[in-house]
Amino acid sequence: MKKLLKDIRGCKVCLPHLINGVNPVMAAHEDSKIAIIGQAPGSIVHRTGIPWDDKSGDRLREWLGVDKNTFYDTKNFAIIPMGFCYPGKGKSGDLPPRPECAPLWHKPLLANLKNIRLTLLIGSYAQSYYLGEQKKRTLTETVRNHELYLPTYLPLPHPSPRNNIWLKRNGWFGEEVLPVLKAIVGEAL
DSSP: OHHHHHHHHTOOTTGGGOTTOOOOOOBOOTTOSEEEEOSOOOHHHHHHOOTTOSHHHHHHHHHHTOOHHHHTOTTTEEEOOSSSSOOOEETTEEOOOOTTHIIIIIHHHHHTOTTOOEEEEESHHHHHHHHGGGSOSSHHHHHHTGGGTTTTEEEEOOOOGGGHHHHHHOTHIIIIIHHHHHHHHHHHO
16 A cells, blocks of 8 residues: 555556646545545645645535544545646636546555545536446536435535535535434444
8 A cells, every 4th residue: 555655646547638737636545434525636735745625625514424534534535536636727717637647646645545435526527437327417416415325425526615505506505415424434434
């Protein structure tokens, strides 16, 4: 596992495609209990090298019902983005995660995580990759039907402040999904 993590952190496969350079950001321990598979680091995380070290991370920790110490304990959470490096800025937010990372690193990484009790699929990229044809037509439908994917996966929207409108329009998420999430996290930890 140590060699694998070192190899991931030293990866330069996407260097020709990343205007801001490579800085693979992830965290895992062979004893991690919950895997968080998100999109890709944002510009703040690219600079700090700390996963979910931004407003999205604050909201995610609130959703999980955990503090920073619990969240950043890799024996609790493995943080595995679809793209390990910041993809750069697009017209309406960050560019999509680079497509090379997940096929290259996810399988060997997850094979080393023997104690995972739940995998959170945050956003449409993670949901498409892991749920495939089981994914519903939209992210909203996929999240709304979250019980179909339990106990292995729990699909979530991205906790970005850009999703405030989605969260406001979909009050059922806070009422129905977040209590399930917090209960599972509480049991797992």
